[in-house]
Amino acid sequence: MLVGRAPGAAVLLTPAGAVAGVDVRGAPVGTRELDLLDPSTLVRRVHAVVLGGPSTVDGVVRWLAERNHGFAVGPRPFEVVPIVPAAEPSGLPPADGYAVCASAVPLDVPALALIGSTAVGLVVVDADLDPAECRRVAMSAHDAFARTGVTVPATVFAVATGTPTDTPLSTLCTTATDALHLACRTPSARVSNAQDPRVQHSG
Helix, strand or coil: CEEEEECCEEEEEEEEEECEEEEEECCCEEEECHHHHCCCCCCCCEEEEEECCHHHHHHHHHHHHHCCCCEECCCCCCCEECCCCEEECCCCCCCCHHHHHHCCEECCCCEEEEECCCEEEEEEECCCCCHHHHHHHHHHHCHHHHHHCCCCCEEEEEEECCCCCCCCHHHHHHHHHHHHHHHHHCHHHECCCCCCCCCEECC
């Protein structure tokens, strides 16, 4: 997994595909493909998760498609549709998703948070989970925003690395919540339009 960052956006790249879940509370904006994360859908893996708006997502999709990463829709190379769920931290500046992908580095943190007039969080857990279990982790991690006093509409994604572990789901939920809570507590994570927005992380 790779992570790219820019003021107002963050991108988790999972080119080989990863299982993800989402929990939404309030009325988020700039969302994309959240319904595909429902455990009942055909699509089982995502190729990126974007904390950013439509302009960021467009660049991420293009970057993935150019490298033949996506859900196969035909027999020939590059006949793919990248699955890229996203939610926008409203009020933060747009970012060039293609450039964010080009500058991505190996994942170095377990959680990211962007807080504007809406909030978006992302947690990565080291486990082999199914979509329903990922959704449960996202639901638990969402409590981190409440702990921090963030009351704006918020969306939390959870992504599993796919590595088999013996860690109980309850422990993964607790660890994810603590990681996102630490990310949210970083003072500059709580930004307004007048401040320099930064992607914050734990670690």
